[in-house]
Amino acid sequence: MSIDNQVVVSSIKKYPLLVACCVISVGLAITLYVRSSLISEQKSELEKYSLEATRYQANVTNSAHLADQLDFLIQANKAAKARALSAEGVADKLQYFYRLESETGIRYLDLRVGSKVAVDNKKPSIYVPLNYILSVEGEYGQVISFLRNLEQGAYFARITSASSSGSGSIMKISLNVDILGVP
Numbered sequence: 001m002s003i004d005n006q007v008v009v010s011s012i013k014k015y016p017l018l019v020a021c022c023v024i025s026v027g028l029a030i031t032l033y034v035r036s037s038l039i040s041e042q043k044s045e046l047e048k049y050s051l052e053a054t055r056y057q058a059n060v061t062n063s064a065h066l067a068d069q070l071d072f073l074i075q076a077n078k079a080a081k082a083r084a085l086s087a088e089g090v091a092d093k094l095q096y097f098y099r100l101e102s103e104t105g106i107r108y109l110d111l112r113v114g115s116k117v118a119v120d121n122k123k124p125s126i127y128v129p130l131n132y133i134l135s136v137e138g139e140y141g142q143v144i145s146f147l148r149n150l151e152q153g154a155y156f157a158r159i160t161s162a163s164s165s166g167s168g169s170i171m172k173i174s175l176n177v178d179i180l181g182v183p
Contacts, residue, residue: 106138
């Protein structure tokens with residue numbers, strides 16, 4: 001039983017609709033097979049674009065009050081700069097500590113400028129810490145008042161280390177304080 005070209009051609013001419021449907025079905029099956037391997041890639045691409053669209057939508061939503069937030073940050077930065085010491089003449093800034101001494105009634109045992117913090121020129125900074133080392137002596141209430149005034153004073157202060165000792169009503173405290181400064 002051999003199939004001859006004439007038999008095939010006569011069959012195609014006899015059933016053209018059936019042959020066309022078979023050719024289309026085979027073409028669609030091949031296309032479906034080839035495209036099915038791309039489905040996972042297309043799903044990951046869709047997820048990526050959906051995530052990016054969500055991020056853009058969040059950016060648009062969050063940018064509604066951007067001008068107000070920028071104005072607030074500018075005002076907050078001005079307020080922080082107003083409460084910062086100038087890094088020039090650090091030793092001259094000891095008057096701030098002497099004023100705290102007179103306001104609270106404590107007595108300084110030691111008051112000096114600490115080590116200078118190295119400034120990285122590659123990453124310019126708006127603010128630098130100005131280090132002071134001090135030891136104070138006074139009654140418990142006076143020392144607490146001094147610490148409160150230092151914390152809530154005219155300049156931003158951070159106590160980096162502290163140690164205390166005392167006997168009776170007299171208390172001694174040694175502090176390493178960083179004051180916010182501008183270069």
